[in-house]
Amino acid sequence: MTDTDTPLQPKKKGLTRRQKRTLSRGVQYAVFAAAVIAFAVTADWGRLQNQFAQADIAEQMFPDVITLALKNTVLYTLSGFVVGLVLGMVIALMRLSSVGPYRWLAGVYIEIFRGLPALLIFIFVGVAVPLAFPGTEIPGGTYGKVALALGLVSAAYMAETIRAGIQAVPKGQMEAARSLGFSPAKAMISIIIPQAFRIILPPLTNELVLLFKDSSLVLFLGVTLEERELSKFGRDLASTTANSTPILVAGLCYLLVTIPLSFVVRRMETKAQEAIR
Numbered sequence: 001m002t003d004t005d006t007p008l009q010p011k012k013k014g015l016t017r018r019q020k021r022t023l024s025r026g027v028q029y030a031v032f033a034a035a036v037i038a039f040a041v042t043a044d045w046g047r048l049q050n051q052f053a054q055a056d057i058a059e060q061m062f063p064d065v066i067t068l069a070l071k072n073t074v075l076y077t078l079s080g081f082v083v084g085l086v087l088g089m090v091i092a093l094m095r096l097s098s099v100g101p102y103r104w105l106a107g108v109y110i111e112i113f114r115g116l117p118a119l120l121i122f123i124f125v126g127v128a129v130p131l132a133f134p135g136t137e138i139p140g141g142t143y144g145k146v147a148l149a150l151g152l153v154s155a156a157y158m159a160e161t162i163r164a165g166i167q168a169v170p171k172g173q174m175e176a177a178r179s180l181g182f183s184p185a186k187a188m189i190s191i192i193i194p195q196a197f198r199i200i201l202p203p204l205t206n207e208l209v210l211l212f213k214d215s216s217l218v219l220f221l222g223v224t225l226e227e228r229e230l231s232k233f234g235r236d237l238a239s240t241t242a243n244s245t246p247i248l249v250a251g252l253c254y255l256l257v258t259i260p261l262s263f264v265v266r267r268m269e270t271k272a273q274e275a276i277r
Contacts (some may be wrong), residue, residue: 057245061237068226069233070253076215076229079143080150081208087151088158092187095163108161113156118214120151125149126221142227146218150211161203165196202268209261213254230254 015023094106113121125145129138138144169192177187195206199240216231234250 015031039179051206052244052248054241054245057237057241057243058249059235060241061246061249065230065233065249065253069228069230069250070257073142073212073215073229073253074257076146076218077208077212078210079140079147080154080215083147083151084154084158084207084211085204087155088162089193091155092162092166095159096166110156110159113152118153119220121153122149122217122220125152125224142218142221142223145221146215149217149221150214153214154207154211157207158204161200161207162196165200166192168199169195192202202265205261205265205268209258209265212257212261 004252019209031038091106091109093116094102095110097103097106125138125148130136138148140147166188173191174184177191178184182190218227218229219232219235223229228236228249230253234246238244
């Protein structure tokens with residue numbers, strides 16, 4: 001070995017990629033466990049129970065919280081979903097129309113109602129509509145107003161979802177239907193739209209979950225005692241009892257509906273992905 005030669009240095013042995021992933025996962029678990037323990041130790045469970053978990057106050061809410069508040073919430077949600085679905089279908093077809101003004105009107109509607117907060121839509125329906133059309137009443141009273149407000153909000157989102165579903169159907173389906181003698185309208189209704197709805201069923205169900213929560217904005221329309229939904233029902237009792245237990249019970253009632261619906265959405269998305277494969 002000459003003077004210019006240098007001895008070979010041993011290679012430093014670092015962590016493998018799998019070891020790094022394991023270490024990173026372990027650190028994340030440790031941080032999560034530390035946060036949970038810190039919360040459990042520092043929280044004043046006695047005060048939380050006294051403010052949010054009074055069994056006697058919760059008992060006073062039944063059965064009205066189910067037979068009245070939850071029932072109204074479901075009715076508001078379903079009526080708004082139906083209005084939004086019908087209006088969204090019309091707007092989606094206008095968006096795909098070969099007529100320029102239809103496409104323009106549909107685009108303007110979508111951009112406006114997707115950009116405005118749902119609260120402003122409720123105020124618009126409850127205040128602006130009666131001012132703009134004096135002497136006219138929205139059919140169905142409060143239920144009709146809520147259905148219209150929720151429908152206007154959801155239609156903008158549903159229209160884009162439906163449009164994407166229609167465009168996801170292979171063009172050959174329309175060509176095949178036309179070759180069998182179907183008119184464009186009949187082919188769209190009989191062939192394209194049913195296939196599109198199978199594609200967009202998961203996002204539409206997810207929109208139903210969002211509408212269920214947005215129905216809490218009905219309180220800005222001024223409802224009677226018999227028209228209250230879960231949030232209004234819980235807030236009124238919380239004010240009467242000077243305790244937040246009714247708010248917690250109302251929140252649990254929301255979860256009784258939204259969690260199963262979210263599970264259904266995940267199952268449908270999984271089946272849709274399996275069908276694509």
